[in-house]
Every structure is written in C-alpha cells, then in structure tokens.
Amino acid sequence: MRSLVNACLLLSCLSLPAIGNDYFDNVLSIIKPPHSHTAIFATNLVTGDIIFEQNPDTLLLPASTMKLLTAVAATSSLGSGFRFSTRVYSRFPIKDGVIAGDVYISFSGDPTLKGKDLRSLLKQLTEQGLYRIEGSLYLIGQANEQLQAPGWVWDDLGICYAAPVSNFVLNRNCVHGKLSPKLASSQSELSVAGYVPINITNTAVFDKTGVEKFCQLDLQRLAGNHFSLSGCYPGSQAIKLAIAITDPGLFMQESIRQILKSSKIQLKGQILIKHQLPTQTHLIAAHESAPLSDLLGTMLIKSDNLIADSLLKQLGTKIYQRPGNFSNGSRALKKILSGEGIMLTHAKIVDGSGLSRYNLLSARQLSQVLNLIYTDPRFSQLMDSLPIAGVSGTLKYKASFNKPPLFKHVIAKTGSMQGVDNLAGFISSENQDDTLFVILENGQSSLQKKQQQAPFSALFLHYLMDNTLAQESQSGSALTPSSPAN
Known part of the structure; x- marks a missing residue:
C-alpha cells in the first residue's frame, strides 16, 4: 500500500472524476492510516x-489546535491591547534614597518575563x-x-514545554543545561549556569558503544527545585537539556535575591512570598509585556x-472576577466562544494549550473557530x-509541506503529541x-509514523x-480555459 501512495504522490494518479464524496472515499481507501481514528472537514470559503x-x-484529542480557541477567546475578551504587568508598590515614598518600610512586587503570570526585566524594574527604582x-x-x-492542568502527562512535567503555569514566571520557568560525556x-x-537557583544530582552515563539494550x-523531580x-x-x-522547575515561587525568590546582589539597592529585611497586596500602597515602578496581539x-x-x-488563567480572572x-x-473560554456562536455543547476543554x-x-x-477567524x-x-x-513556525520543516503543491499554500495550526497528528487551517492559492x-x-x-513517507x-x-x-476548472469559476490552438 505504501508504494501505491508513493506512486500517487509522484505521478498524481487517482485521476478520478471530481464527483464529491466518491472521489475522497476512493482517496481515503488508499491513504487513510489503518490504525488511526480520523476526522475531516473541508469547506469552500467562497x-x-x-x-x-x-x-x-x-x-478527538485536539492537541495544540486547541490554541486556536484560546487565541479567539483571548482576543474577544481581553482585547488586542491587553498586557501582562509586573508592578512594584510601597507604602512609603523614597526619601533621601531610602524606603522606610516594605516593598511589594506584584506578579501577574507574565509568561515572557525575564531576568533582564526584573533588573530593569530595579533600575527604575535606582533612577x-x-x-x-x-x-x-x-x-x-x-x-x-x-x-498544571488535569490530564497533563506526568512524565512530561520535567520538560520545559510543560513548565508550571504560575503567577511567578521567570525565564519561562525553565532551566537549560548540557550533558557531556567525559573522556x-x-x-x-x-553543566548549568552557576547563577540558576536549582540543584541537580547527576549519575547519568553515556553508552558510547551501544552495548546497553535499555538505555x-x-x-526525578524533587521538592525545592531539586532534581x-x-x-x-x-x-x-x-546533548542539551531543558528542565522545567517544580517550585515557581521559590525559583522567583532565589532569582531576585541574586539580582538584588548585583544591583545598587540594599535590602535590610527578607525576601518573602505574600498572597495579597496590602491596601494604601502606591505604584513606584512597572514592567509590561508585549501586547496580546x-x-x-x-x-x-x-x-x-x-x-x-x-492567557487561559487570565480569562478565568476576567470573566469570573477571581484568581484564574x-x-x-x-469554563470562561467555553463561555466566550459559545457567545461567539461556536457550538461547544459536547466539547471537553481542560486547558488552553492542548497539552491535556x-x-x-x-x-x-x-x-467553526477557523470560519470565525476568516470572516470576522x-x-x-x-x-x-x-x-x-x-x-x-511548526510547518517550516514538517515533511511534505516544504514542497509543492502544499509549499506556501497551506496556512494552518499543527497539533501534535504522542499518537496525535492534527492540522487545522486554510489553503490559499491564486488558482x-x-x-x-x-x-x-x-x-x-x-511504527507507522516512523515508516510513512x-x-x-x-x-x-x-x-x-x-x-x-x-x-x-470544469466550472470556469477559478481558471479561464485556454484558447484553442490556431
């Protein structure tokens, strides 16, 4: 069967008459994966x-095509100008170079916040x-x-694409390292940057000669950002490693402690975590993320x-006026999209990323979500x-999408995880x-994924x-028939 599919791709066989479902039924009888569950929907947008x-x-499992829903709901509810903000407050003014009391940094869960942004906040204060x-x-x-959302795979949690989603996010709650064989x-x-506040015990070995059957x-993720x-x-x-931290609050505490050491600001007290901003404080510095768009x-x-x-947590905060x-x-995402006319009665939505x-x-x-994106x-x-x-993006190097007829004509969101390979989007072509x-x-x-062409x-x-x-071409709606030869 695979050789037939290859031949069809190369020679454009299956020259069946364009008669709707019969054509695609014949196509699917040849190309449909024998072990997969599939669903297809295609519409002429004109x-x-x-x-x-x-x-x-x-x-079915949407995987990352779920992000289409998140994008529409966030645009609808939060607005294209929405920004995450990190703000510094104090009850006391700066007098003679001193704040005679406590200072508070309020975090909103900015997923793009970096160490340089915190240093910039402190610079605002020194200025x-x-x-x-x-x-x-x-x-x-x-x-x-x-x-983490319910349904996230437990053995993904130490990997950075499943980093913890928190009010405290710094450097994507991810630590990069390198594992090298000894001579x-x-x-x-x-090797991990010395300033990163985590601890990793390493007993791993390299099987240089390939003698190990199971390698x-x-x-292991331990308490206190220990691994x-x-x-x-x-x-x-x-090899390069990207390790997701386990305790975002502790990671932020220790990171700010190190950043303060290299700043011009002396702290007499401690760095502590608090869950509510006191009243009667005033804003003294702020950092904002890029806009929602x-x-x-x-x-x-x-x-x-x-x-x-x-962003999903921000939707919960916006719609229900409580911590997201x-x-x-x-629930907020589903409510917003239902209000936009998307029928989600039987859908199950657990997160905004599609990891669950x-x-x-x-x-x-x-x-329906794609149609809303196209028409509104x-x-x-x-x-x-x-x-x-x-x-x-994720279609730049995907097999068969970097050559005709799909090259440059398919605009779509991928959705991939183990056992899942989805695609949702548009075909745009002059013809x-x-x-x-x-x-x-x-x-x-x-096995089939490994073997497929x-x-x-x-x-x-x-x-x-x-x-x-x-x-x-037959209807003349898109292509003009060529003139007969003279």
Missing part, C-alpha cells in the same frame, strides 16, 4: 459549500534615587496555585504552551500568525478558492487541492 466531511462530530529598603521585599502571587569514561558531566535518561538525573544516554555526543503571534507560530495557559486557574479559565489528554473537540467545532475582522490578524507550509480544512488523526501508530494530512491536502482545482 461558496460556503462543504467539500468533504467524514466523522465531523467525533470528539528615582533609591539605594536602601529598610523593610522586607514581598513577592505577591496567588495562593494554592494550580500549576575515556562512560561518566557524564552536567534512557531518567529525571536527580540518572540512567544512560546512547551515543557519545553532548504579539503574544498570540508567538503562541500560534511557535505553538507556545506557556503563553496559551497563562485551569478550571475557571476553561482530557481535551476533546470535533473537526466541525474547530472549523476582529480576528483577522490571527491569520497572519499561523504557520505557513515550508516557510514558518482556486480559499478553502478551510480540519484533519484530525488520533491513535497514530508510532508523508503525513496523512499532507496526502489528503494534496488530493484536496487537485480535486478542488479540477472542479473549478
């Missing part, structure tokens, strides 16, 4: 006609003449935070989980933030009408473009 649908109402704080420095964050030994050496690294790295890694080349651009093009779930979490944020294995959406529901001017900027096949599509594939065989979504889109072009 005529409004459904080109093809199969299992459009079957609920006002501050050089000493007589009291303590309180970090204001949410009490009893829900750092003339199977032992390894772990894999194991990262234990063990097991083995096959090969002899150094920029955050959504990064979220969609890079499939950024931390931005998505930080995954529960009220998901509890999320469930149908191809039809995703198509409020959301049109989201189109510019979607990856373009072979050009940008045919704009087309909306959703292709969901769940239960993907890892092209993803199922790429194969289907190839034939979708061929068939649509043929129909429009």
